[in-house]
Amino acid sequence: MGKDGASIPDEEWERFLRESGAGSRDAPQEPSARARMVTRRLKEAPEPPAAWRSYHPATRRSRKGRYAVGILLAVALTLVALAPGRVVDWVSGSGGGDVAVTPPGAETARPTGPPPDSPIGEHPTLDEPFRGSPAVAWKDGTAGIHLPDAKATGWMTRAQVADALERTRDFLAASNLDPAVLRGERPTAAIALINPRQPDIRQYVANSLRTPGEKTDPLLLFSRFRPSEVRPAGDVVKTRGQLTFTEGKRGALEVTADVTFVYPLVRAAAGSEEVARTIVRRATVVSWDDPAKVLIEPGTFSLLSYSVDTANGGCTAGTGYLTPEFAAERATGHEGRGPEVDPYDRSSPLPADRGEATECGRATRT
Numbered sequence: 001m002g003k004d005g006a007s008i009p010d011e012e013w014e015r016f017l018r019e020s021g022a023g024s025r026d027a028p029q030e031p032s033a034r035a036r037m038v039t040r041r042l043k044e045a046p047e048p049p050a051a052w053r054s055y056h057p058a059t060r061r062s063r064k065g066r067y068a069v070g071i072l073l074a075v076a077l078t079l080v081a082l083a084p085g086r087v088v089d090w091v092s093g094s095g096g097g098d099v100a101v102t103p104p105g106a107e108t109a110r111p112t113g114p115p116p117d118s119p120i121g122e123h124p125t126l127d128e129p130f131r132g133s134p135a136v137a138w139k140d141g142t143a144g145i146h147l148p149d150a151k152a153t154g155w156m157t158r159a160q161v162a163d164a165l166e167r168t169r170d171f172l173a174a175s176n177l178d179p180a181v182l183r184g185e186r187p188t189a190a191i192a193l194i195n196p197r198q199p200d201i202r203q204y205v206a207n208s209l210r211t212p213g214e215k216t217d218p219l220l221l222f223s224r225f226r227p228s229e230v231r232p233a234g235d236v237v238k239t240r241g242q243l244t245f246t247e248g249k250r251g252a253l254e255v256t257a258d259v260t261f262v263y264p265l266v267r268a269a270a271g272s273e274e275v276a277r278t279i280v281r282r283a284t285v286v287s288w289d290d291p292a293k294v295l296i297e298p299g300t301f302s303l304l305s306y307s308v309d310t311a312n313g314g315c316t317a318g319t320g321y322l323t324p325e326f327a328a329e330r331a332t333g334h335e336g337r338g339p340e341v342d343p344y345d346r347s348s349p350l351p352a353d354r355g356e357a358t359e360c361g362r363a364t365r366t
Helices: 010-022 033-044 065-082 084-092 158-176 199-210
Strands: 230-232 238-247 253-267 276-288 302-311
Touching: 158 238, 158 253, 158 276
Parallel strands: none
Antiparallel strands: 230 253, 238 253, 253 276, 276 302
């Protein structure tokens, strides 16, 4: 409407669009109430909630920024005129629908910093459980775990190295992606890949699954959730990471895996819609030993070390299950007393002592 309350005639509106597109100096400055309505909503919108983490990655501004903004502003005004309802939905965040994202390339080297923050206010939904998370652009399941090109190493030929790399990835999948294992069932396929002649590890695994405790925690090797409490929000687990290899002791093939798994979950109760995410990062080192030099069953590896970091997986050790918090639990104000940790930051290796119980920290985002 005009300043006097009267609607702008259609001819005037058409003239505005035509002349503004041509850059006329005489184009009206206030084309319609619809454009002012959206502008007013933007100005009156409440301040966004404080970010969960204080660090904000620096952004680089292009020299083309002002020119691009001018073009975008003209396009935005046209959209307001032609489809005001859609623009209002976009401004209010009620439009919904999947947002196209460009997946990052495979992680072939350690990144130099954390991934950037997602837009504030984007919350996960049942339809988009990874919304508001860097994992929204990650690949699904084993597709996000990069395998390097194989080459002959130690006692193994190139083909044997390639097979060992794939079997190591199979172990990660059987430990952290198998739906049965995620709901607490025995990780039989994963255990089958561990050298049975490594009795301390086999005994530890057996004890941790039978009687979980602070000293026998299956979560150090396997991702598990109690099905009576939570269930997966969909059938996708996002992953990002890589395997590397080198020659180890006695000519063995030593493989290091550093992978982050992102699990979206809802409460087990029927009709639950609130989505929470649990993030697990694992650094695992295995040795594919030469059977001529080490007591080992063919097709199995020796487990050398394992480290784990979890975010929103619970701070109570020894339960044997990851226990994500939802809004009701977060409202109590309980949080870890340890340092803040960005679970998506893969720029630093996991400390070697993360296989033992440490002080529970605070995740800056999930």
